[in-house]
Amino acid sequence: xxxxxxxxxxxxxxxxxxxxxxxxxxxxxxxxxxxxxxxxxxxxxxxxxxxxxxxxxxxxxxxxxxxxxxxxxxxxxxxxxxxxxxxxxxxxxxxxxxxxxxxxxxxxxxxxxxxxxxxxxxxxxxxxxxxxxxxxxxxxxxxxxxxxxxxxxxxxxxxxxxxxxxxxxxxxxxxxxxxxxxxxxxxxxxxxxxxxxxxxxxxxxxxxxxxxxxxxxxxxxxxxxxxxxxxxxxxxxxxxxxxxxxxxxxxxxxxxxxxxxxxxxxxxxxxxxxxxxxxxxxxxxxxxxxxxxxxxxxxxxxxxxxxxxxxxxxxxxxxxxxxxxxxxxxxxxxxxxxxxxxxxxxx
Amino acid sequence: xxxxxxxxxxxxxxxxxxxxxxxxxxxxxxxxxxxxxxxxxxxxxxxxxxxxxxxxxxxxxxxxxxxxxxxxxxxxxxxxxxxxxxxxxxxxxxxxxxxxxxxxxxxxxxxxxxxxxxxxxxxxxxxxxxxxxxxxxxxxxxxxxxxxxxxxxxxxxxxxxxxxxxxxxxxxxxxxxxxxxxxxxxxxxxxxxxxxxxxxxxxxxxxxxxxxxxxxxxxxxxxxxxxxxxxxxxxxxxxxxxxxxxxxxxxxxxxxxxxxxxxxxxxxxxxxxxxxxxxxxxxxxxxxxxxxxxxxxxxxxxxxxxxxxxxxxxxxxxxxxxxxxxxxxxxxxxxxxxxxxxxxxxxxxxxxxxxxxxxxxxxxxxxxxxxxxxxxxxxxxxxxxxxxxxxxxxxxxxxxxxxxxxxxxxxxxxxxxxxxxxxxxxxxxxxxxxxxxxxxxxxxxxxxxxxxxxxxxxxxxxxxxxxxxxxxxxxxxxxxxxxxxxxxxxxxxxxxxxxxxxxxxxxxxxxxxxxxxxxxxxxxxxxxxxxxxxxxxxxxxxxxxxxxxxxxxxxxxxxxxxxxxxxxxxxxxxxxxxxxxxxxxxxxxxxxxxxxxxxxxxxxxxxxxxxxxxxxxxxxxxxxxxxxx
Ligand code: SF4
Numbered sequence: 001x002x003x004x005x006x007x008x009x010x011x012x013x014x015x016x017x018x019x020x021x022x023x024x025x026x027x028x029x030x031x032x033x034x035x036x037x038x039x040x041x042x043x044x045x046x047x048x049x050x051x052x053x054x055x056x057x058x059x060x061x062x063x064x065x066x067x068x069x070x071x072x073x074x075x076x077x078x079x080x081x082x083x084x085x086x087x088x089x090x091x092x093x094x095x096x097x098x099x100x101x102x103x104x105x106x107x108x109x110x111x112x113x114x115x116x117x118x119x120x121x122x123x124x125x126x127x128x129x130x131x132x133x134x135x136x137x138x139x140x141x142x143x144x145x146x147x148x149x150x151x152x153x154x155x156x157x158x159x160x161x162x163x164x165x166x167x168x169x170x171x172x173x174x175x176x177x178x179x180x181x182x183x184x185x186x187x188x189x190x191x192x193x194x195x196x197x198x199x200x201x202x203x204x205x206x207x208x209x210x211x212x213x214x215x216x217x218x219x220x221x222x223x224x225x226x227x228x229x230x231x232x233x234x235x236x237x238x239x240x241x242x243x244x245x246x247x248x249x250x251x252x253x254x255x256x257x258x259x260x261x262x263x264x265x266x267x268x269x270x271x272x273x274x275x276x277x278x279x280x281x282x283x284x285x286x287x288x289x290x291x292x293x294x295x296x297x298x299x300x301x302x303x304x305x306x307x308x309x310x311x312x313x314x315x316x317x318x319x320x321x322x323x324x325x326x327x328x329x330x331x332x333x334x335x336x337x338x339x340x341x342x343x344x345x346x347x
Numbered sequence: 348x349x350x351x352x353x354x355x356x357x358x359x360x361x362x363x364x365x366x367x368x369x370x371x372x373x374x375x376x377x378x379x380x381x382x383x384x385x386x387x388x389x390x391x392x393x394x395x396x397x398x399x400x401x402x403x404x405x406x407x408x409x410x411x412x413x414x415x416x417x418x419x420x421x422x423x424x425x426x427x428x429x430x431x432x433x434x435x436x437x438x439x440x441x442x443x444x445x446x447x448x449x450x451x452x453x454x455x456x457x458x459x460x461x462x463x464x465x466x467x468x469x470x471x472x473x474x475x476x477x478x479x480x481x482x483x484x485x486x487x488x489x490x491x492x493x494x495x496x497x498x499x500x501x502x503x504x505x506x507x508x509x510x511x512x513x514x515x516x517x518x519x520x521x522x523x524x525x526x527x528x529x530x531x532x533x534x535x536x537x538x539x540x541x542x543x544x545x546x547x548x549x550x551x552x553x554x555x556x557x558x559x560x561x562x563x564x565x566x567x568x569x570x571x572x573x574x575x576x577x578x579x580x581x582x583x584x585x586x587x588x589x590x591x592x593x594x595x596x597x598x599x600x601x602x603x604x605x606x607x608x609x610x611x612x613x614x615x616x617x618x619x620x621x622x623x624x625x626x627x628x629x630x631x632x633x634x635x636x637x638x639x640x641x642x643x644x645x646x647x648x649x650x651x652x653x654x655x656x657x658x659x660x661x662x663x664x665x666x667x668x669x670x671x672x673x674x675x676x677x678x679x680x681x682x683x684x685x686x687x688x689x690x691x692x693x694x695x696x697x698x699x700x701x702x703x704x705x706x707x708x709x710x711x712x713x714x715x716x717x718x719x720x721x722x723x724x725x726x727x728x729x730x731x732x733x734x735x736x737x738x739x740x741x742x743x744x745x746x747x748x749x750x751x752x753x754x755x756x757x758x759x760x761x762x763x764x765x766x767x768x769x770x771x772x773x774x775x776x777x778x779x780x781x782x783x784x785x786x787x788x789x790x791x792x793x794x795x796x797x798x799x800x801x802x803x804x805x806x807x808x809x810x811x812x813x814x815x816x817x818x819x820x821x822x823x824x825x826x827x828x829x830x831x832x833x834x835x836x837x838x839x840x841x842x843x844x845x846x847x848x849x850x851x852x853x854x855x856x857x858x859x860x861x862x863x864x865x866x867x868x869x870x871x872x873x874x875x876x877x878x879x880x881x882x883x884x885x886x887x888x889x890x891x892x893x894x895x896x897x898x899x900x901x902x903x904x905x906x907x908x909x910x911x912x913x914x915x916x917x918x919x920x921x922x923x924x925x926x927x928x929x930x931x932x933x934x935x936x937x938x939x940x941x942x943x944x945x946x947x948x949x950x951x952x953x954x955x956x957x958x959x960x961x962x963x964x965x966x967x968x969x970x971x972x973x974x975x976x
Contacts, residue, residue, distance in 0.1 A: 044596045045594040045596065046600060046601075047600075047601055047623065048600070048601075048623055048625075048645075048648070048971065048972055049645055049648035049735065049736070049972055051600070052648055052649065052735060053734075053735065055717070056717060056721070059713070059714050059717040059718070060714050060717070060718055061717075061718060061721050074595075074596040086623075087623060087625045089621075089622060089623060089624055089625060090543075091497070091498055091621050091622050091624065092593065092601055092622040092623070095593055095594055095622075096594075099594060119534075119543070121641070121642065121645065122625040122626060122627075122630060122645075123514065123534060123543070124512060124514045124515075124516075124534065124543075124626075124630060124633070125512065125543075125625050125626030125627075125629060125630055126505050126512040126513065126543075126626055126629065127496075127497065127505075127621075127624050127625060127626055128543060128625050128626065129542075129543060130534065130535055130542065130543050134541075134542055145736065146735055146736065148734065190498045190500060190501075191500060191546075191550070192500065192501065192502035192546060192547050192550060193501070193502060193513075193544045193545055193546055194542075194544060195544075195546075196540075196542065199540055199542075200552060202539065202540060203540070203546060203550065203552060204552050206539065206546065207546070207548070207549075207550050207551075207552070210548045
């Protein structure tokens, strides 16, 4: 079809003179991202001390409306960004997860401060969650206690940069682009202690082995080796020769009709298995909680998806973690040796 | 009921000193009241079955009408005492001023029952609920003894000494794992769940139900059966139950209220808290004394300097029992008061600003106040290194002297950062900027039609209730009680400073606003007196460098309190000394004004309109870091 520039300028609305006779070419992703990054509406809710610095950031001296964020919405339905500004307690994480589930996609989470990133000064407390990334996928971590308003601004700019890098076509990591809407995060239960529904199976197994008087802990009740949900899922995917198998098995349970989603998840799992860990987008802090951000995407499919993570043959997950740790250690030692020999060669 | 004898009516028992009161009590009630003779302790121990009578006597006859703090201590294997037991410690004051009468009641750890004092002092309500929640002490006579900070269904009473958290390492810091050569790991790695959780061995997942909400609603006497009512026009209506919070934008943080309303009128209100309960006290008892200073910053995070002050005062009281401790120098005291008074201005500006938000002046006034606050924060940053969490005071002084010159990014000239002579900056701030802001605020708001109509006669609390409910700060002084810890029980250099206690008598929101406004003016007055003192103490040392990383603190108890922006902030500290650890407090309790000031929220809101509830809460001025600790 041939269109003359003259034709193009004859629209229903006036085009400023300096823009007439111009053709701008951009990708759909770019213009879409440009629109979104400059209208990030944060949710108006504060948790603790960090919220005060968030308010300071919103007020005249620092003024984050310069970045298109002035409209703080008090309802999750109208907000794009959840700034988790403060200590997440077990009692509070329940409403936070509910709020997150109510936010429309695309949605982002910014963990502001030491507490929201990993527990912070109050981490050892019995009512404190060790970072919001135990429950929600975090996009940006901002360190500090509290982060200065400048740091928060930097984190917000980092988020904008992250949005710039997202693509409408290829990003399996961005559920709302590649795979369609994500599953809601299961809301934790306040029982005798907080219960993450995704860990139900592990808790059941723990209770069983405790009842069977299996020694799962050292006599002083501490020093249990690590098993993280993310760590457990990824290595198992590696073990199962067909990386997609556990996920594919879980997918029908989660969303029977959603083939596209299952395929994307499988691709993602395969990628994760290749790299040996799910890459988390950690912009401001290096290691605040690697891998955790991607974990919920895998495990959130359904509580059942956790089940393949724990082999059914009675092997204990914690022993497996030991194995993995040994492997990692050996690999690290090998790398170190290689480096050393290289250095020697250099001499 | 204990009756007064004729002789007692002749002596003015309400004017006797605390020492005289203690000896009077022990003589008057032999076998029931005995002096607390443990090393470093004071006050009396009361037989628990006579506690209510003695409390009435203390209040009515002896005149200690104000219950400041009621808190439990768990003496488990502590060694100071023959047997393990739980103890409730009460601090009662006279609103006419003076020192505390401390009385205690003991109970064994298994039955754990102490009669409730709620009918003597209503202010005991939340504090007893907290004692039940965290220590598992039952209070017969308490009308609704429910958990307050943790959720219903939570396993155990976490503040007991034998209750261990999931990330437990050792009883006391510094943990051996953190020493050089120790193996440091992330706490998550020690839990098979990778979370901060610990489940009881007998957890039954098949029968697991989340009762945290349901009991909340049933405890409030609401829920399924809605009461039908007929209003005065003969229209049949229903009572409605409204939940506000914990993420409501105008509850000043993660605070929650359950309202029972009839149309627009509030019939009942129940505060629900604990959403920011971050276990300050449990962590504080593991920390060393010095460790706790930065934690106090995070209590009332608007006024961290004031929190530091209360805590160091409490520990200094204990330190003064032993030798080898130099009290702060004069300059250190001047610096402390300087910081605290600046903090008070920040606090009141913030409180008034957000209260106006609640009244509907959305964010416009606040922006002006925050701008002023930023200037003060710049000064704090230059002095202490941090804007909000100053961590500035130390036992025996302050962390550092004010620097010669400071940078302030707030005062931009042609977009260039300026560097100021500190004294000049302070002088300008105290003599011009702050008074100007206060004058502006006064001019635009005090006579504003809207402010007056919305706040006069709303949220009233009477003088008697204000005292009985143990309220503090502007809430107490707005109801006509001239009680300011700086005058009633002076500390630091306040006795030599010239200032008035701001009092209003109407007890409504407007009165509280006026108290805050006038207190800011009084603070400016104090600050003006500090400027020359700062000049002539220049060069004096500001701290006692002998106080090592983990200073030895002698055995005993102490209660340090200051008048913070939100009211009386108290720290109750028990040191077990040599017998356990000289570097860690055995008991560390915070008497949080924001927490106790919420006790009469229901009373103040009943009968008012829904729209007023938010502003009544705003006029109390709470901060959740301190409410939930
Ligand atoms: S990171 Fe620090 S300032 Fe922020 S909420 Fe936690 S304790 Fe408060």
